[in-house]
Amino acid sequence: MVWVGNQTLISHFIFLGLFTHSPLHIFLFSITMIMFLMALSGNGLMILLINVSPHLHTPMYFFLSWLSLMDLMLISTIVPRMAVDFLMGSISFTGCGLQILFFLTLTGGECFLLAFMAYDRYVAISNPLRYSVVMSRHVCWLMVSGSWLFGLVDGLIQAVFTLSFPYCGSQEIDHFFCDVPAVLKLACADTSLYETMIYxxxxxxxxxxxxxxxxxxxxxxxxxxxxxxxxxxxxxxxxCSSHMAVVSLFYGAAMITYMRPQTYHSSKQDKVVSVFYTMITPMLNPLIYSLRNKEVARALKKLLWRCLCSREQD
Known part of the structure; x- marks a missing residue:
C-alpha cells in the first residue's frame, strides 16, 4: 500500500470470487477447471481443423477460426487468474488493469466479429453470385482487423480511466475477475459521471x-x-442456426450484465451471468458449430484418419 496524505492507496486487490474452500465449492471449482480444459481443446481443435482443411478455407470458417481464437484467449484471461486467486491470494493493481484491457478487448472484438459473421451469412444466402467478390479475402481481413481495433480502443479507454481513480480502504473486489463496475465500487472518488459514460x-x-x-x-x-x-x-x-445460438448465448448474458442500470445490479447475479459469457459460451461455441456442421465433422474425420495412418506407418 502507498500513503498519500491521510489516505492509504491500494497496490493490490483481493477477489471474493465464486468459491469458498468448502467441499462443495472445491467440487464446483474442479468443474470450472474441466470446462476451461474443454474450451481450450475445443477451440484449439476448431482453429487446427480450419487451417489444415482446404475445403474450410472460406470466409465463414475464416471468421469462425478468429472467433475460436478470441474465445480461447478470453477464457484464458479469466480462469487461470481466478484459479491462482482461489489457491494463493491477490492480484496486483497493474495485473488488474491488464485483465480489464484484455477482457474488454476480447469481448468488444467478439461483439463486432459476430456482427460481421451475420453479414457474411446474409451475403451468402441473399446474393450468392456476388459472394466471392463482396466477401473477398481483403474484406474479410479488414473486418477481423476492425473487430480487434474496436475492442482494443474500448479496452484501452476503460482500463486507463478505471485505473486513474484513487483506490483506498477495502481491497476486496466482490467478483471473480476485474470487471470495471466491481472495481469502481472501491474508488475513493466520485465515479458517477464515468459510470454513466461506461453505461x-x-x-x-x-x-x-x-x-x-x-x-x-x-x-x-x-x-x-x-x-x-x-x-x-x-x-x-x-x-444460420449455429450462429444464432452463439449470438443468443453471448449477447443475452452481456446485455443482462451491461445494459441494466447499476441500481438493479447485485454482485451474486453479476457473477452468475458473467460465468456464461466468460466460461460457458467459450466452451459451448466449438460444440455448437461442430455438432451442427457436416463440413467440420468431415474435416475432423479426415484429420483423425491422417493421424491413424501416420501411426500405422511408424
Whole structure:
C-alpha cells in the first residue's frame, strides 16, 4: 500500500470470487477447471481443423477460426487468474488493469466479429453470385482487423480511466475477475459521471453490432421465405442456426450484465451471468458449430484418419 496524505492507496486487490474452500465449492471449482480444459481443446481443435482443411478455407470458417481464437484467449484471461486467486491470494493493481484491457478487448472484438459473421451469412444466402467478390479475402481481413481495433480502443479507454481513480480502504473486489463496475465500487472518488459514460459506451458496443445482426437475419429470413427449394431453405436455416445460438448465448448474458442500470445490479447475479459469457459460451461455441456442421465433422474425420495412418506407418 502507498500513503498519500491521510489516505492509504491500494497496490493490490483481493477477489471474493465464486468459491469458498468448502467441499462443495472445491467440487464446483474442479468443474470450472474441466470446462476451461474443454474450451481450450475445443477451440484449439476448431482453429487446427480450419487451417489444415482446404475445403474450410472460406470466409465463414475464416471468421469462425478468429472467433475460436478470441474465445480461447478470453477464457484464458479469466480462469487461470481466478484459479491462482482461489489457491494463493491477490492480484496486483497493474495485473488488474491488464485483465480489464484484455477482457474488454476480447469481448468488444467478439461483439463486432459476430456482427460481421451475420453479414457474411446474409451475403451468402441473399446474393450468392456476388459472394466471392463482396466477401473477398481483403474484406474479410479488414473486418477481423476492425473487430480487434474496436475492442482494443474500448479496452484501452476503460482500463486507463478505471485505473486513474484513487483506490483506498477495502481491497476486496466482490467478483471473480476485474470487471470495471466491481472495481469502481472501491474508488475513493466520485465515479458517477464515468459510470454513466461506461453505461452509454456498453450500450453502443452491444447495440450497434446487434443491430447489424438483427438486420442481417431479418433479410436472411425474407430471402429464405422466397426460396422455392425446400432443400435450399433447410440448408440456409442449418447454416444460420449455429450462429444464432452463439449470438443468443453471448449477447443475452452481456446485455443482462451491461445494459441494466447499476441500481438493479447485485454482485451474486453479476457473477452468475458473467460465468456464461466468460466460461460457458467459450466452451459451448466449438460444440455448437461442430455438432451442427457436416463440413467440420468431415474435416475432423479426415484429420483423425491422417493421424491413424501416420501411426500405422511408424
Amino acid at each position: 452509454v459506451c456498453c450500450i453502443l458496443m452491444l447495440l450497434l453490432p446487434f443491430s447489424v445482426i438483427s438486420a442481417s437475419y431479418l433479410k436472411i429470413l425474407v430471402a429464405v421465405l422466397r426460396m422455392r427449394s425446400a432443400e435450399g431453405c433447410q440448408k440456409a436455416f442449418a447454416t
